[in-house]
Amino acid sequence: MANYTQAFELLLAHEGGYNKDPQDPGGETYKGVARKMHSKWDGWIKIDMLKRQSGFPANLDQDADLQSSIFSFYRVNFWDKMNLDLVIDQEMATSIFDFGVNAGINTSASLAQLVIGASVDGVIGPDSIEKLNGFDKEHFLSAFTVAKIARYITIVKKRPTSKKYFYGWVCRALGDNT
Numbered sequence: 001m002a003n004y005t006q007a008f009e010l011l012l013a014h015e016g017g018y019n020k021d022p023q024d025p026g027g028e029t030y031k032g033v034a035r036k037m038h039s040k041w042d043g044w045i046k047i048d049m050l051k052r053q054s055g056f057p058a059n060l061d062q063d064a065d066l067q068s069s070i071f072s073f074y075r076v077n078f079w080d081k082m083n084l085d086l087v088i089d090q091e092m093a094t095s096i097f098d099f100g101v102n103a104g105i106n107t108s109a110s111l112a113q114l115v116i117g118a119s120v121d122g123v124i125g126p127d128s129i130e131k132l133n134g135f136d137k138e139h140f141l142s143a144f145t146v147a148k149i150a151r152y153i154t155i156v157k158k159r160p161t162s163k164k165y166f167y168g169w170v171c172r173a174l175g176d177n178t
Contacts, residue, residue, distance in 0.1 A: 001085055001086065001087070001088060002084055002085060002087045002088070002089065002090045002092075002093030002094070003090060004075055004079050004084070004085065006090060006094065007079065007084070007090070007093060007094040007097045007098070008071060008074055008075070008079075010094055010098065011032070011074065011094075011097065011098055011101060012031060014032070014098060014102070014172050015029075015031045015032030015101070016031070016032075017030070017031060017057060017060065017061065018030050018047075018057035018060055023161050023164070025159075025162075030043065030047055030060060030070070031070050032101055032102075033070065033073060038073075038077075041069075041073055042069060043066055043069040043070065043073065046063065046065060046066045046069070047060060047066070050063060050066075074101065078097060078100050078101050078105060079097055081105055082096060082097065082100055082105055082108070082109060082124045083124050083125070083129060084096060084097055084124075086129045086133075087129065087132050087133065088132075088133045089132075089133075089137050091137065091141060092132060092135075092137060092140055092141065092144075095141060095144055095145075095175075096108050096109070096112050096124070096144075098172070099111070099144075099148055099173075102169070102172065103148075103151060105122075106122035106123075107122070107151065109121075109122045109123055109124045109128070110122045111144060111147040111148065111151065112124065112128070112132065112140075112144060113128055114147065115135075115140055115143045115144050115147060116128070116131040116132055116135045116140065117131065118131045145173050145174060145175075148169075148173040149169075149170055149173050152166060152169040152170065152173070153166075
């Protein structure tokens with residue numbers, strides 16, 4: 001079965017650290033947790049306290065409680081909600097997880113369901129798990145990557161200010177961790 005910790009480590013390579021880009025619709029972010037979308041996350045209290053100390057934002061990565069909170073946040077709000085512990089293949093689960101964090105769990109689940117021919121409801125349940133586990137890995141990863149890139153194109157067409165993120169999104173979809 002897929003391993004959350006492995007997927008989490010790859011996710012962090014994509015999400016980076018602290019960012020406060022005024023053009024980012026999510027606003028202030030830390031390791032991909034967008035304040036506008038997840039304002040009730042307990043890590044924001046800790047981050048606001050650490051802002052007052054010298055060495056901000058580098059001091060965020062040194063705080064063990066904050067790092068534990070990030071680990072738990074992604075497990076509970078993304079990995080577990082998509083039932084990815086039940087997916088046999090690590091790369092498939094990691095790809096669905098990573099896109100779920102980037103685009104939303106319903107979007108990621110729906111695209112995965114389209115690829116595998118499951119009923120599209122945005123929820124990875126028993127039928128989707130069975131189909132994922134029986135689907136050819138290379139076919140899934142290729143088709144899912146194309147679907148992710150198509151989604152990013154749609155976003156840029158609807159919101160041209162997001163064009164500056166497009167290259168990074170495509171690299172992310174292709175599995176490039178640079």
